[in-house]
Amino acid sequence: MAKTAKKAKLDRNGLTVLGLEKLIGIVLDEAGLNPSFKKRLNAALAGVGGGAAVGKLIDTRLAALEKSRTRIRWQKEKAFGNDLESISASIVKEFGAVDPAMALERLIRFVLGYEGIAERVNDSSGRIAGIYAQACDAAALLAAAAPAEQRVRIPSLLNSGLEGTDYYGFKTLLAVKIAPVLPPDILKAWDQTLAKVMTIPAGTTILPAVVHVRRAIAEACGDIGAHVAIEEALPATLQEPIILAEKLLAAGRHADALTWVRKPRKARVGFVRRVDLLSGALTAPPDRDKLEAAILDGLKDRPAAQALRWKAFEQRLDVAMLREYIDKAGDFEEFEALDKAFAFVDRHKDLLAALYFYLSWPRLDLAARYVLDHGGRWKNEFGDMLPQAAEALQDQYPAAATVLYRTLVDQIVGGGLLSAYGDAAAYFTTLSTLAARPGGNEGLMPHAAYVAALREKHGRRYGFWEKVPAELYRSQ
Template identity: 45%
Template structure:
């Protein structure tokens, strides 16, 4: 039997240059992005100027283009853009990093007009531009130090045409690479360029690169309240040992940022803000640095009590003495068990993990679990199956009952799987406590939902029509 042929450098070299050249030529004829890579490689053999000239022609065409790109050509267009970036990053950068960075910034500057020319619902086009932006710092780091000062002009231009944060992101990333004199000149230029948020962010990056914390803070204070990031300022002050100022910034109300709701939040009707727990952690570290360990620990415990989040509790326990932890863990668990926020409590015990206490909580509130909160119940049910089948069954019944009660036909497949799990789990349950056993539960299901034939057709128990 012939051995399978595999691609490798050695195997390809063995084909010989003429055969490889023919394969490349055939593929380049049919594949436009690949053809551009081959042309770039050929230009690279002639030197940096030849590659730069090739890229300049592509960039000039991209800068002038205004016609809409049809949706069916989106994939090819993205591949074409990616080939241009690859030529800059690989071919040109290997020969001349300064020329490569200049062309890469020119490419990034085309993002506004390109985004207007195509419905990029897939995100392919934006992904190419973000990858180009991420490549800029590495290329700039390869430039000779005396050439980096020349980046100020194109970076400032990029800020002026930036519509999606790409130019600002590159400017912020490159600021630490620029010499002091160039940074000072750039700050003077941007000072008169307006106070829009992107410009302020870049000026803060310049202040960071120059080690000018006071200027960074002054710029932060100039921003609208909803744009300020007090925790970032507090972290910098903390790192600088300016503890009183750090504490003041950490305690400022954060008016902006985003909020989110995870499954347990939705179940409890609440919203979480990431910076709240970040603030507690930072404020506690500052208080400890000031010598007020008692206040730091009280803050951590209060955050745990309020949120039932394990993060503050773990930080609290970490700071206890060797013989204090067991008692405090028991106190924390008792607090969670007594909490009226049963979904948060369940998530806490499942995540700690203390599956025995999670099961105990499920049994204690057997009639309260609502299946519409499937995200909060499904994962825990799976974790409880092996050691606590009755608790797992309670959660799976809640999920199944909700699907059938609301007639969610699109979820009947999940419901059928829950019923199958309930059947398997029932074999391991000898004491049903106050619950109906699996046979009685199944009979109730058929009586209540027997006409939901779409569901029953997916199960092994198919009642007659």
């Protein structure tokens, strides 16, 4: 039996099988159809002649990009994005292979031109911004590949973008990405320059971009003292005391960490930039209470740390903090602490918070008992809390799940929430299934009586009843 020929893949080996002449034909055909691809090919061909030739070609394209003020209509956004990708790829792959330092200079120029691009195109999809975010990552690779003697010029190429308003954030991102690959001596000299920009003239608004980059430099140098100096030089509205406290804890400077973690953070108005989303910069700050408790542990003040953990648990029914409290409890203390905690949850005024705690711990038995104890008080104020709780309980505790599903049906149908009738019908169907199980209605109104009452009260909610299988209510 003849063997089936193995299918070639679109990879290096597969393309090699095609042969040079076939590939040349395909490339030329694509170049004739795709202007961006053709420009990329021209850059590659220029690279054969050395850095000067490819640099000249890229400079021409960058100059044209910077000079143009034409608004890009939505019909041409895709082609425009392709052209931007082609420029970036030509700089990184073609020029970067020949002269990484000069390629980096062009890529910095490319990224610093984002503001002009943003004014010309409605980048609702975020594709254009994504191209520039990738260019920032590529810039770090070029900086790392640049000869050591040429890296000293890099900060000066970036400073012009940091000394003004960085509304879109790419100038800052570019510098923050490059900083970790530069040697300490260059970073320290760069920080000294930025420190002057940050502090003079007196009374001038401090530029957030400079602050972010100085923090990145301190991080790259592993200099906790520099971190402290930067924060101390800032007004309270720009300080990040919790983040600094976390760094001080990691450095073993517990007393200083305690001072900063207890420092109040001034409220300030802010906004989320697309670059922050693309770069992953929007990470949640450390939990203040958890961090302070860890610092107190480092100071060997166990009573204060435990008291803080218990207080945090009581304030927000924090499962993680109670777990930490139990983990740090002495022998035979944990059982007493758990009993005390569960008793506190039972008395809590927020029913949904208490139920969420029991489900998260998890103690489904206590959650089910809690649901039944408060049978007539449930309200689905947060949209998906009760459905999730009912689903979690229905396998082992059908009566408790029944209470929650009935609450949901009553609220949706009673409120005439047309858009949720489909959900209510699904809950109603589940109620019929639970009613057939042992204990499904234990201690509750029988299912038939519940259906009859619902029909009597809301029989005219035709939009709901038409979504329910007729056999589930006509036989009741």
